[in-house]
Each structure stands twice: as structure tokens, then as C-alpha cells.
Amino acid sequence: MNMQTPIYLALDFPTGNEAMHFLNQNEMDEIPVKVGMELFYREGPQIIYQLKEKKHPIFLDLKLHDIPNTVNRAMRNLAALDVDIVNVHALGGAKMIEAAKEGLHSGAADAVPKLISVTMLTSMDEHTVQTDLQQPMELAAYARHLAELSKCAGADGVVCSPHEAASIKAACGESFLTVTPGIRLAGSAPNDQHRIATPAAAKKMGADYLVIGRSVTAADNPKQAYNQAVQEWKNDDNNN
Numbered sequence: 157m158n159m160q161t162p163i164y165l166a167l168d169f170p171t172g173n174e175a176m177h178f179l180n181q182n183e184m185d186e187i188p189v190k191v192g193m194e195l196f197y198r199e200g201p202q203i204i205y206q207l208k209e210k211k212h213p214i215f216l217d218l219k220l221h222d223i224p225n226t227v228n229r230a231m232r233n234l235a236a237l238d239v240d241i242v243n244v245h246a247l248g249g250a251k252m253i254e255a256a257k258e259g260l261h262s263g264a265a266d267a268v269p270k271l272i273s274v275t276m277l278t279s280m281d282e283h284t285v286q287t288d289l290q291q292p293m294e295l296a297a298y299a300r301h302l303a304e305l306s307k308c309a310g311a312d313g314v315v316c317s318p319h320e321a322a323s324i325k326a327a328c329g330e331s332f333l334t335v336t337p338g339i340r341l342a343g344s345a346p347n348d349q350h351r352i353a354t355p356a357a358a359k360k361m362g363a364d365y366l367v368i369g370r371s372v373t374a375a376d377n378p379k380q381a382y383n384q385a386v387q388e389w390k391n392d393d394n395n396n
């Protein structure tokens with residue numbers, strides 16, 4: 157994977173033109189990017205081809221969550237796009253995660269994309285998990301349970317908040333990846349996120365990859381904001 161810094165920029169833009177213009181205008185050459193539902197549902201595979209042409213490492217975040225057969229066949233198609241990371245919801249269960257993995261292996265012509273599963277969305281807090289989801293376990297313990305389930309089912313890692321990264325690493329091993337959204341530069345609005353951390357704090361808490369969106373895309377100077385995240389990550393390297 158061509159990776160300057162493991163900080164994926166969430167390209168949550170309405171159109172491909174806007175996303176490509178943003179990257180171009182801010183000279184964000186070859187940075188890791190995340191394509192989510194908003195952009196993919198509009199542009200389809202074409203946006204992936206465009207980004208690959210520009211040598212961006214790509215996390216395709218479509219959060220599959222369906223019966224195993226459907227997820228298996230969908231993953232076969234996604235594998236052909238030759239992105240670096242794809243994801244599913246851990247709440248789909250072990251059989252679904254296994255089916256996703258099998259689909260990736262049978263659909264990949266070249267390298268098999270890493271499969272990560274979303275534990276508890278970073279927009280949820282303890283109260284929502286207990287009331288909306290009627291989940292009696294504490295959020296962190298439940299996220300860890302879903303991570304262990306995902307590992308047993310063959311996932312390469314999970315999406316979690318930075319706050320759960322260390323306990324998931326302790327339970328699943330150092331090589332089990334933790335990808336953490338909910339990243340905010342100091343002073344940025346949390347928006348709809350609840351479990352947030354700065355890039356430096358996320359690194360300290362054990363995250364392998366960060367996902368950052370609006371703290372950069374809505375900043376007055378996006379290039380400076382992204383560079384600040386990179387600098388926080390690198391400074392922490394220097395402090396270790």
C-alpha cells in the first residue's frame with residue numbers, strides 16, 4: 157500500500173467532480189482517501205478508477221450488512237475494484253463476516269482488500285446503545301466483543317472509536333487493525349460524532365489508521381488542517 161501517513165480523508169462530497177476538485181485544489185496528491193456511500197452511490201466504480209489513477213490508497217466504506225449470500229456476492233464485485241480496505245457491520249454476525257471474506261478472496265484478481273468490520277458507530281454513546289439498541293453491556297465491552305467475533309470470523313480488523321482501540325488490541329492482538337473515525341482537531345465541532353479524539357490522542361490510544369472528514373473538509377484552510385493531523389501523528393512517533 158502506498159501510504160504517506162495512515163490518515164484517510166473521508167471524501168464525503170455530493171459528486172465526484174467536487175471531490176476531485178477538492179483534492180486538486182488543496183494539493184492532496186496521493187493521500188489515503190475514504191469513499192463512502194454518498195459519493196459511491198452517486199458515481200459508482202468510476203470514482204474508484206479516477207482515484208486509483210491518481211494513486212490514492214482507497215478505503216471503500218460501504219458498510220455491508222445483509223444475509224451472508226448477498227454480502228458474499230457483493231464482496232466479489234467490490235474485490236474487483238482492487239481497493240485497499242472494505243468494510244461490513246460486525247452486527248451482521250460471524251457467518252456474514254466469513255461470507256464477506258470468502259467473497260473477497262474469490263473476487264480479487266490481485267491483492268485481496270483488507271476486511272474490517274464496524275463495531276459500534278462513533279456517533280453512538282453509552283445512552284443510545286442502552287436505550288435505542290437495548291444493549292445491556294457497556295459500550296466498550298460490547299465493541300470489544302464484536303471485535304473478537306470479527307477476528308474469529310476472519311476480519312483483518314475493526315472500525316472503532318479511538319477510545320476502544322487499546323482494549324481491542326489487548327483482546328485481539330497487536331496485528332489486528334484498528335481503524336478509527338471520530339477524529340477531530342482541537343477546537344473542531346463534533347457534529348454528529350460522540351466518541352471523538354484528536355489525531356495525537358488517537359495514536360496514543362493505539363489506533364493504526366485514522367479517518368478524518370469534516371475537521372479537514374470544512375476547515376478554512378483544509379490543506380493546513382490535514383497537515384496538522386499528519387504532524388500530530390508524526391510528533392507522536394518522535395515522542396515514542
Ligand SMILES: O=C(O)c1cc(=O)[nH]c(=O)n1[C@@H]1O[C@H](COP(=O)(O)O)[C@@H](O)[C@H]1O
Nearest residue numbers: 166192217276277278315337367368369370
Ligand atoms: O466506517 C466508517 O468509516 C465510519 C464508522 C464509524 O463508526 N463512524 C464514522 O464516522 N465512519 C465514517 O467516517 C467518516 C467521519 O467523518 P467526519 O465525522 O466528518 O470526520 C464518515 O465518512 C463516516 O461515514
